[in-house]
Amino acid sequence: MxxxxxxxxxxxxxxxxxxxxxxxxxxxxxxxxxxxxxxxxxxxxxxxxxxxxxxxxxxxxxxxxxxxxxxxxxxxxxxxxxxxxxxxxxxxxxxxxxxxxxxxxxxxxxxxxxxxxxxxxxxxxxxxxxxxxxxxxxxxxxxxxxTTWYATHHELKSRLDAGEIGALRKVVIRDGHRGPKKIGVNKEFLEWLTHPEYNGAGALMDFGCYGANLMTWLMEGQRPLSVTAVTQQLQPENNPLVDDEAMIILTYPKANALIQASWNWPIGRKDMEVYGLKGVLYADNGKDLRKRIAEGYDGYQEEQFSVKERAYPVNDPFAYLVAVVRGEINRAPTDLSALENNLLVMEILEAAMKSARTGETVHLPE
Known part of the structure; x- marks a missing residue:
């Protein structure tokens, strides 16, 4: 006993x-x-x-x-x-x-x-x-x-990997809003978000990183062949020290991406279009996904999906952090949160800043 x-x-x-x-x-x-x-x-x-x-x-x-x-x-x-x-x-x-x-x-x-x-x-x-x-x-x-926690992005990648739209050829990623000052961010945030010493750049860094991160994930960690970028300052009165408009083009052996990062969108957005040989997948936001399959020259069949939130702990950054630290999730190097993915993101962003500054395409080492 x-x-x-x-x-x-x-x-x-x-x-x-x-x-x-x-x-x-x-x-x-x-x-x-x-x-x-x-x-x-x-x-x-x-x-x-x-x-x-x-x-x-x-x-x-x-x-x-x-x-x-x-x-x-x-x-x-x-x-x-x-x-x-x-x-x-x-x-x-x-x-x-x-x-x-x-x-x-x-x-x-x-x-x-x-x-x-x-x-x-x-x-x-x-x-x-x-x-x-x-x-x-x-x-x-x-x-x-x-955007890591958008269920539509994970559903999109599953459908892409399953071959539903054919081999990947082109991705267009758009992120941003009207600008930090216009949307009313507090002064403590605004002071450094619009200063290159603390944020590195403006919209290029703030929103260009989303596209570089997602594209690296979609391409399974493949490094782009080249990076070409153009930046503008369309609100000098609000963002005197940094860019507020950036367009970044990434080229790969059999695909390309256009990343549109902006503090000049009239309506805030985080959306992505992924084009394959047979059709397109549109992640309009975190919940709404569309698929178009080509018919003839300009025809198509469209399906619309409302995607449910992912299950705990992959629906939330802090639950994910706990699971990684506790060894419940073994992350892959290509995962959206992973260090390896984000090192390549920084390589892309730095090449984009150089390209915008010099007006020349930057070729990345193999």
Missing amino acids: RNLLILALTLISFNMLRGQSKTLKIGIAGLTHTHVHWLLGREAFEDIEIVGIAEPDKALAARYAKQYGFSMELVYDSLEEMVEATSPEAITAFGTIAAHLEVVEFAAPRGIHVMVEKPLAISLKDAERMASLARKYNIHLLTNYE
């Missing part, structure tokens, strides 16, 4: 520990990137616990504390103080893109995993340094894009 009681207590203790380990302790590095609302306003699952926030701007932190009901005792002046006091297992970076390197330089040697908001870094040099640290210290370094 005594042995049975000991066994029962052991099993209870094991299950309690296992339940505790399931919850990932997350620290937040910065609050100036307004994508942080995604995390702060997230439904209260038991998969994560926000143990600390590093944000020196106490007025900003107090504003969000009031909005979301967290205690200001969670807020620390620096990343060092927050980590020392709370020992997070992972850090989510919601500061400037330029600050991503600093976060990884601090977190990686301590074995702390990192998820940054898109894009991975402000430059290819920073991205390569971050990758080197992640590999050296064996941490996960993920990049979060809104």
Whole structure:
């Protein structure tokens, strides 16, 4: 009887520990990137616990504390103080893109995993340094894009891989809105989003990264042969230091892509058209997908699909982070959040900036 009681207590203790380990302790590095609302306003699952926030701007932190009901005792002046006091297992970076390197330089040697908001870094040099640290210290370094969680994109790729529209030949990806100032982003975000020292560029970096990320995924990690880009500044009064319009052309041996990144769309959009030899797949947004199969010269048959949200944990960046850290998901190098994919994204973006600056096509090494 005594042995049975000991066994029962052991099993209870094991299950309690296992339940505790399931919850990932997350620290937040910065609050100036307004994508942080995604995390702060997230439904209260038991998969994560926000143990600390590093944000020196106490007025900003107090504003969000009031909005979301967290205690200001969670807020620390620096990343060092927050980590020392709370020992997070992972850090989510919601500061400037330029600050991503600093976060990884601090977190990686301590074995702390990192998820940054898109894009991975402000430059290819920073991205390569971050990758080197992640590999050296064996941490996960993920990049979060809104479009990663669009169910239509995953349904589109499944249908493309199944050959429903034939071999891939052309992709058109459009992302953007009216511009940060016009849509009313807060001053803390606007100050760095429209400054090249902190964001790297304007619309080219902010929205061009989506297309480069999706195209790298669709092409199974294949490097483009060349990158050609044109940028414009159509709102100099609102974006005096950076571009607000970018068109990026990627060429591959048997396909090409046009990425249209803009702060000048009258209506915000994140959509994609994928053309094969037999037809087209249109991901109009995160829920609506269309397929057209060619008939004759300009005829077609169209089907429309309303795609359901993907299942947990691949429907949400923070659930995905937990699953990756806990070893429940073995990500592929081509995955949308993967380090390898996003290193190539940075190579494409840097080539695009060079092309726009010089007026010449940039050929990438094989």
